[in-house]
Amino acid sequence: MRLPKKTKRYCPFCKKHTEHKVSQVSSGHKRGAMKRGSMQRAKKRGKGRGFGNLGKWGSKPATTKFKRKTKATKKTNTMYTCTVCKKSHMQKRGKRCGKVQLGPKEEMNKKEGDKE
Numbered sequence: 001m002r003l004p005k006k007t008k009r010y011c012p013f014c015k016k017h018t019e020h021k022v023s024q025v026s027s028g029h030k031r032g033a034m035k036r037g038s039m040q041r042a043k044k045r046g047k048g049r050g051f052g053n054l055g056k057w058g059s060k061p062a063t064t065k066f067k068r069k070t071k072a073t074k075k076t077n078t079m080y081t082c083t084v085c086k087k088s089h090m091q092k093r094g095k096r097c098g099k100v101q102l103g104p105k106e107e108m109n110k111k112e113g114d115k116e
């Protein structure tokens with residue numbers, strides 16, 4: 001996905017459409033290794049090993065192993081800074097995509113080679 005460096009957007013502070021600077025923000029903080037439903041936590045409870053009638057932690061692998069694929073893409077997280085009042089606000093909802101690039105298309109064409 002390619003995003004422009006500047007766009008016209010609605011500013012909730014100016015209450016009208018103004019020029020906005022677009023910038024990428026890292027999507028959320030990284031959590032520790034002890035996640036809910038993790039193997040480490042299960043082992044602390046005395047589960048996650050052995051075999052037999054242990055429900056989720058039985059002889060079969062966890063449902064997440066064979067039902068779900070790991071996500072290949074991430075949700076975008078962009079920040080919009082108003083050039084008039086210089087206040088910034090976040091996007092409402094991120095779109096899933098592999099890569100996000102800021103800036104115009106022209107820069108990419110130069111690298112690909114000249115077609116003319």
Ligand SMILES: [Zn+2]
Pocket residue numbers: 011012013014015018082083084085086087
């Ligand atoms: Zn504004």
